[in-house]
Amino acid sequence: MNQDIAGLIRSVPRVSLLSGPTPLERAPRLSAELGVDLLLKRDDLTGIGAGGNKLRKLEFIVAAAQKEGATALITTGGAQSNHARLTAAVAARLGLKCYLRLKGVAPADVGNVLLDRLFGADLDFWDEPNYDIVNQRMAALAAELRKKGEHPVAVPLGGATPEGTLGYALAFAEIMQQAAALGGVPDYIVLAAGTGSTQAGLLLGAKLSAASTRIVGVSVSWAKDILAAEVTRHTLDGAKRLGVALTLKPDDVWIAEGYVGPGYAKPSPLGRAALTRTAQREGVLLDSTYTAKGMSGAIDLIEKGVIPRGSRMVFVHTGGTPELYTRAPEDLLG
Structure with missing residues (x-):
């Protein structure tokens, strides 16, 4: 299946709210340390309301x-x-x-x-x-x-609605276009996964465009089987909203687990390390509930060789930095 994603979605009602396309930025210092070509999709910079996916x-x-x-x-x-x-x-x-x-x-x-x-x-x-x-x-x-x-x-x-899922199918096409201009499409797109509809939208975009890019959701809340079922449901519902017949194989839905730490919205040691590392290497702020845990999963998958060194990877920064201002120093700095 190789579909024009923007063309398919054009008939769906949409209100223009986004200050976009949002930047796709190189992360040179993290890339050098991790041995991958890491790009940050800055959906924390979407515009009104302090940004976010x-x-x-x-x-x-x-x-x-x-x-x-x-x-x-x-x-x-x-x-x-x-x-x-x-x-x-x-x-x-x-x-x-x-x-x-x-x-x-x-x-x-x-x-x-x-x-x-x-x-x-x-x-x-x-x-x-x-x-x-x-x-x-x-x-x-x-x-x-x-x-x-x-x-x-x-x-x-x-x-988490079929219409909401379409927002990230469209974002997938945006990422592909930007990444191609920076030297090539990514092997992996990694993000923090909560309710699963953002991951579903990206997966729908990948399936519609027949892209080889793998979508990796790092669970920040739910158990792997529950989240995988939700991602599958939202992906298929999004396709149905577009009138497209779509089938998914079990391995299409990649959930990385083990990064929630002590619980949802509770800072984790790995997340804290990823948050400070990203801030001190790239000057980019994550949040401790979602994106820091997502980045901790991305880093761990690289260091374990699950995502091979030399890969090209996009990390989707889904926003959430206002949460930082609720935290005590020990929550963020250890």
């Missing part, structure tokens, strides 16, 4: 919501959710109301929480560990808002 998804998600006549967006996530922060920023840009119902006990107004408030979101915290129940409560909130004359649209955790 969710903006590519929201271009399609919000366009679909507006087509339904949405006046408000509702979404959820952890206390320092990057997705929630960007949903609030997009709602502010487009004149929509935004209701954020985040998991846990309300923390101090720092990092993403501070930004959520600055963007004008209606913010509340539900001390509920089960996302199924959170989703039920979001549906109840939507029903209340409809009674008040609003037309709310609920956006799933992480922007």
Whole structure:
């Protein structure tokens, strides 16, 4: 299958939000140390809302919501959710109301929480560990808002929708074009994988364009089998949204596990080392929840020879740096 990705997606409604294409930058000092040609896809520089990968998804998600006549967006996530922060920023840009119902006990107004408030979101915290129940409560909130004359649209955790997945199929084509201009397409694209829809979009892009590039998701939360199933589901749902018949082999979905550390959103020793190494070699900031753990996986796979030395690798920086400003020095510096 060798499809024109941009051509396929052109008919899908989209709101222009991205300041792009985002840079694809060489990482010369890390490349020299690791023995690979490492490029950084700077999706932390997407534009509004302090940047991050969710903006590519929201271009399609919000366009679909507006087509339904949405006046408000509702979404959820952890206390320092990057997705929630960007949903609030997009709602502010487009004149929509935004209701954020985040998991846990309300923390101090720092990092993403501070930004959520600055963007004008209606913010509340539900001390509920089960996302199924959170989703039920979001549906109840939507029903209340409809009674008040609003037309709310609920956006799933992480922007994990078929439309959202298309944002990263398009990003795959962007990476391929930029990498070719820098000397050749990558052997591997590595990223931190949370809900799996960003990895799914990149995998969909690779399958549509018949590229040999392997997509590697470093799990920062879920068990390997759960995340692999989600990546598979989102990839196939994205293809279905485009009207494309697609099959996946089990080894198409590459999940690297063992890098979560003590738990989701808790700094790990390997992640801390990757965060400081990237900052001190390249002057690029990662975050301790997602990208530092993703980079720690990329480094470990290279050092173990799973990704061979001499390979060309793109690391997708999915954003999240506001989270750094919630951390104590010992969280980041050891």
